[in-house]
Amino acid sequence: MKILISNNSDVPLYQQIKDQLKDAILRQELKQGDMLPSIRTFANELRVSVLTVRRVYDDLEQEGFVVSQVGIGTFVNVGNVELLRDSRRREVEEKMADMIATAKSLDISKEELWQMLEILFEEGASREA
Amino acid sequence: MKILISNNSDVPLYQQIKDQLKDAILRQELKQGDMLPSIRTFANELRVSVLTVRRVYDDLEQEGFVVSQVGIGTFVNVGNVELLRDSRRREVEEKMADMIATAKSLDISKEELWQMLEILFEEGASREA
Amino acid sequence: MKILISNNSDVPLYQQIKDQLKDAILRQELKQGDMLPSIRTFANELRVSVLTVRRVYDDLEQEGFVVSQVGIGTFVNVGNVELLRDSRRREVEEKMADMIATAKSLDISKEELWQMLEILFEEGASREA
Amino acid sequence: MKILISNNSDVPLYQQIKDQLKDAILRQELKQGDMLPSIRTFANELRVSVLTVRRVYDDLEQEGFVVSQVGIGTFVNVGNVELLRDSRRREVEEKMADMIATAKSLDISKEELWQMLEILFEEGASREA
DNA sequence: GTGGTCTAGACCACC
DNA sequence: GTGGTCTAGACCACG
Numbered sequence: 001m002k003i004l005i006s007n008n009s010d011v012p013l014y015q016q017i018k019d020q021l022k023d024a025i026l027r028q029e030l031k032q033g034d035m036l037p038s039i040r041t042f043a044n045e046l047r048v049s050v051l052t053v054r055r056v057y058d059d060l061e062q063e064g065f066v067v068s069q070v071g072i073g074t075f076v077n078v079g080n081v082e083l084l085r086d087s088r089r090r091e092v093e094e095k096m097a098d099m100i101a102t103a104k105s106l107d108i109s110k111e112e113l114w115q116m117l118e119i120l121f122e123e124g125a126s127r128e129a
Numbered sequence: 130m131k132i133l134i135s136n137n138s139d140v141p142l143y144q145q146i147k148d149q150l151k152d153a154i155l156r157q158e159l160k161q162g163d164m165l166p167s168i169r170t171f172a173n174e175l176r177v178s179v180l181t182v183r184r185v186y187d188d189l190e191q192e193g194f195v196v197s198q199v200g201i202g203t204f205v206n207v208g209n210v211e212l213l214r215d216s217r218r219r220e221v222e223e224k225m226a227d228m229i230a231t232a233k234s235l236d237i238s239k240e241e242l243w244q245m246l247e248i249l250f251e252e253g254a255s256r257e258a
Numbered sequence: 259m260k261i262l263i264s265n266n267s268d269v270p271l272y273q274q275i276k277d278q279l280k281d282a283i284l285r286q287e288l289k290q291g292d293m294l295p296s297i298r299t300f301a302n303e304l305r306v307s308v309l310t311v312r313r314v315y316d317d318l319e320q321e322g323f324v325v326s327q328v329g330i331g332t333f334v335n336v337g338n339v340e341l342l343r344d345s346r347r348r349e350v351e352e353k354m355a356d357m358i359a360t361a362k363s364l365d366i367s368k369e370e371l372w373q374m375l376e377i378l379f380e381e382g383a384s385r386e387a
Numbered sequence: 388m389k390i391l392i393s394n395n396s397d398v399p400l401y402q403q404i405k406d407q408l409k410d411a412i413l414r415q416e417l418k419q420g421d422m423l424p425s426i427r428t429f430a431n432e433l434r435v436s437v438l439t440v441r442r443v444y445d446d447l448e449q450e451g452f453v454v455s456q457v458g459i460g461t462f463v464n465v466g467n468v469e470l471l472r473d474s475r476r477r478e479v480e481e482k483m484a485d486m487i488a489t490a491k492s493l494d495i496s497k498e499e500l501w502q503m504l505e506i507l508f509e510e511g512a513s514r515e516a
Numbered sequence: 517g518t519g520g521t522c523t524a525g526a527c528c529a530c531c
Numbered sequence: 532g533t534g535g536t537c538t539a540g541a542c543c544a545c546g
Contacts, residue, residue, distance in 0.1 A: 007456060012530060023234050049531055085235065092232050096242075097249050099224035105152050106217055110250045113225075117246060120226050121239050141536060167518060178538050183519080191449065198265065200518045200545035270545060281492050307546055343493065350490050354500075355507050357482035363410050364475055368508045371483075375504060378484050379497050399521060425533060436523050441534085458530040458533045 001029065003046060013048055014055045021056070025065055025078060026085065036066065036074040130158065134175060142177055143184045150185065154194055154205060155213060163205040165195065259287065263304060271306060272313045279314070283323055283336060284343065292334040294324065388416065392433060400435060401442045408443065412452055412463060413471060421463040423453065 001024060005016045024030045036042070039057065043050040057074050060066040065084070068074045103113055130153060134145045153159045165171070168186065172179040186203050189195040194213070197203045232242055259282060263274045282288045294300070297315065301308040315332050318324040323342070326332045361371055388411060392403045411417045423429070426444065430437040444461050447453040452471070455461045490500055 008454075014530080026234060051531060055531090088231065088235050089237070092228055092235065092237065093245060093249070095224060095228035095231065096245055099221055099228060100246070100249055102217065102224065103221045105155065106214065106221065108218070108221065110246070113246060113250070114243070116222065116225055117229070117239070117242060120222070120229055121242070143536080169518085178540095180539090181537065184536095186519085196266075197519060198545095199520070202518060272545080284492065309546055313546090346489065346493055347495070350486055350493065350495065351503060351507070353482060353486035353489065354503055357479055357486060358504070358507055360475065360482065361479045363413065364472065364479065366476070366479065368504070371504060371508070372501070374480060374483055375487070375497070375500060378480070378487055379500070401521080427533085436525095438524090439522065442521095444534085455534060456531095457535070460533060 005046060005048070014052050014059070017046070017048075017053070017056045018059055021060065022065065022084060022088075025076060025081065026088070030076045032076060032078045034076040036076065038073065132175060134177070143181050143188070146175065146177075146182070146185045147188055150189060151194065151213060154207060154210060155217070159205045161205055161207045165203045165205065167202060261304060263306070272310050272317070275304065275306075275311070275314045276317055279318065280323065280342060280346075283334060283339065284346070288334045290334060290336045294332040294334065296331065390433060392435070401439050401446070404433065404435075404440070404443045405446055408447060409452065409471060412465060412468060413475070417463045419463055419465045423461045423463065425460060 003017060003020050005013055007013070009016065021030070021036075030036075036057070037045065039050055039053045043053045046053070057066060057068060061068050061074075064080050065077060066074055067077050100113070132146055132149050134142055136142070138145065150159070150165075159165075165186070166174065168179050168182045171177075172182045175182070186195060186197060190197050190203075193209050194206060195203055196206045229242070261275060261278050263271055265271070267274065279288070279294075288294075294315070295303065297308055297311045301311045304311070315324060315326060319326050319332075322338050323335060324332055325335050358371070390404055390407050392400055394400070396403065408417070408423075417423075423444070424432065426437050426440045429435075430440045433440070444453060444455060448455050448461075451467050452464060453461055454464045487500070
């Protein structure tokens with residue numbers, strides 16, 4: 001489980017961590033019952049305040065992806081992973097719509113967007129490979 | 130020149146105004162030498178603090194899209210409109226890449242994205258019509 | 259008598275005009291008793307508001323370089339031209355001191371300044387020639 | 388880090404502060420990664436509005452000499468210190484040229500300027516000592 | 517009338 | 532604690 005965070009990003013630290021943990025659950029990299037690192041351990045690894053990690057765990061618990069047991073640890077709970085999948089899909093649609101709006105204000109045609117999509121999709125694939 | 134702003138948005142007021150003014154310049158709705166409303170007038174129209182409008186004008190001047198002259202007014206300067214166009218194009222590419230990254234983590238195929246692009250592009254078109 | 263003004267300068271219009279008139283008096287281009295253009299004529303020539311020219315004439319009269327006679331015109335009065343010469347000399351000294359302060363914060367040596375002075379002095383000479 | 392400001396100067400407070408911070412960076416008095424005082428602390432020290440300090444930090448960030456991180460602080464970033472050095476050198480040249488222009492209109496000779504330079508340079512030195 | 521600077525408060529999200 | 536945004540006033544120099 002690798003988490004990459006950036007202090008220079010405009011997205012909050014806790015948000016970056018949350019997103020990557022959710023992704024890991026979606027990708028089945030974290031499975032039902034897996035134990036997450038302790039707050040202090042995780043904070044040390046990520047070079048981040050314990051308050052930040054606590055907030056991540058609290059949020060994830062409140063959203064139902066994790067269960068904390070005092071004195072024992074924090075465990076993955078894939079209960080409503082389908083809800084997550086849906087919400088992430090809506091997220092993609094929103095980003096697409098936002099991008100299209102910006103593109104239209106520049107008179108970029110649908111065809112140009114197709115090309116761009118083609119190129120960037122393959123690029124990402126090779127970069128990940 | 131219509132500016133629409135929302136107090137409930139998470140994007141700052143001054144940012145909303147700035148973006149719409151830049152768009153207007155890009156769309157040639159505002160042309161070289163056009164005078165913008167005075168700070169006070171604009172603040173009144175938008176129901177916003179003068180300081181917020183001032184910040185918009187300061188930023189735009191700093192970015193070179195506007196020239197302010199004390200005692201006279203603030204005027205459009207289309208000097209580096211090409212730079213703006215380029216930066217906005219890069220913005221579209223970034224949004225596209227970001228969306229693709231999210232899509233991939235959900236195993237959404239390129240074909241699905243094509244469909245989504247098709248639908249959302251036309252939807253936006255009819256909404257604007 | 260040529261007056262050159264720039265709207266983009268950060269020095270006020272009325273100041274630019276005043277300075278150039280004072281220079282003309284110092285250089286004897288304007289002599290005792292010479293009549294200045296009427297406010298309206300001058301404002302037209304310079305493409306400037308009559309208020310701006312009025313302010314220039316008022317200031318110059320208050321400083322004693324000019325005498326206005328209602329209904330007749332405004333006339334040069336070289337009375338205290340020596341005072342002017344002194345004040346301008348002090349101005350040179352202030353500019354020199356200011357420049358030296360900036361230079362020192364950059365560790366520019368006296369020798370470098372000598373060279374710079376040499377070059378810029380001759381440059382200006384040839385440009386004027 | 389001592390900052391001296393004057394309310395009676397015709398140069399804006401925020402400009403005075405900005406200039407002195409830039410100088411401190413140039414002189415290596417402020418080094419890469421150093422944390423600047425928090426906005427509120429600094430405003431208190433200087434007996435100035437928080438908005439004035441904020442403007443200073445905003446400008447410096449925009450010019451690349453500083454990086455602000457919400458919830459953490461504002462840090463020195465010596466990235467383009469060379470650009471700064473160059474721009475300051477050009478500033479010296481401009482001041483020198485401006486001074487020479489004024490001097491010439493008074494028929495002050497190059498030799499006189501040499502003398503003046505000599506005197507004022509040493510004067511400043513002893514004043515600083 | 518215009519823009520430029522400044523003050524003294526406030527609320528928010530983040531760490 | 533930090534910086535980011537915003538308000539509702541004010542005074543000034545310039546045209």
